[in-house]
Amino acid sequence: MDAAYENEDIGDPALAALSASERRVMLTRDRGLLRRRELFAGAYVYSDRPDDQLHDVLQRFAPALAPWTRCVACNGLLGPADKDSVRDRLHHGTERTYDVFAACLSCPRVYWRGAHHAHLESVVAAALRSTTPR
Template sequence: MKQARLHFYAELKDFIAPNGQNKTIVHNFKHRTSIKDVIESYNVPHPEIDLIIVNNVSVDFNYIVQNSDDIHVHPANASIKQINIAPLRHLSPQVSGEPRFVVDVNLGRLARYLRLLGFDSLYCNNFDDKTIAEISSITQRIVLTRDRKLLHRKIINHGYFVRVETPKIQVREVLARFNMYSFFKPLTRCTFCNGKLKQTEKQNIAQRLKPLTKKHYEKFLVCSDCNHIYWQGSHSIRVARLIREFSKTDSPLS
């Protein structure tokens, strides 16, 4: 029986059983296996990983694990100041500019909140895992999910496992993880379909408005994709408060 030692760092420990989070994991194996398969056998999805150091050498996911290997696995955004190894092979693709997402079926509320803030977030309640993986691979969108197995799909390069269950706190988690505060563009996307909103003259949609709406409101937005109409109704105070709360970087949401 061959053995390798694994060390997981920082937020990657979230995926390890509590009794093993702060311990060296001894992995026993008989057959030829890639380091990607070994790591994911401990439920750590590869899109969350940026560096793998084996015996003081930086390797990629295709590395074949050898007997007595000492393996150190670091997450994306990890502090690597103490890693005195060159060259380093970064495995987590860098997201340049404003991030775009494809959101799995269990995170519908998160998708709507991200759209409210102006972020391009594809979501459909009948997307299966295969469809989500293909969309991510083809369009380089970041998968947001609570399903670890989805992130194990090899074609997914950009992905993040959302840790918390409460939708409002999920938003804060994602905003912080991808440093998104400078990209806020609230009320520019349709929360129903993700299409872009555009201003329209009241006369262009008057026939679609209810009598009281037509009487009391003058400013309207229309989704360029699904044609849904938005106006500053009684709900606008709640929406504005929500946007302000999401914009704060130093106060938790409940």
């Protein structure tokens, strides 16, 4: 699944224009944004709790999921990276502790299976189960 996320407040007109130019569905809790004419498509996200939001979006849209393939910072594709190629972007403790890495092909972000990975894996597994046809 390809997604875009805007972390800065660029304003409703710019968000709607981005949706239109990239032909993206806008998921938001902002009803005013959903009323903008230039919006390609949009859907209201009912809950303000992330777990409920994920469940809602997966049930309503049933997107194809491809976990661990996209950068959370820029949405670029991830590829395997050897430790030597990313060493200059790692904190000392990470460099000492981990040996398997992925790197974004579009930005300098590096990923590894850190302390939070087990929790993320359980979230992804639940998402995959909820979108798998029975």
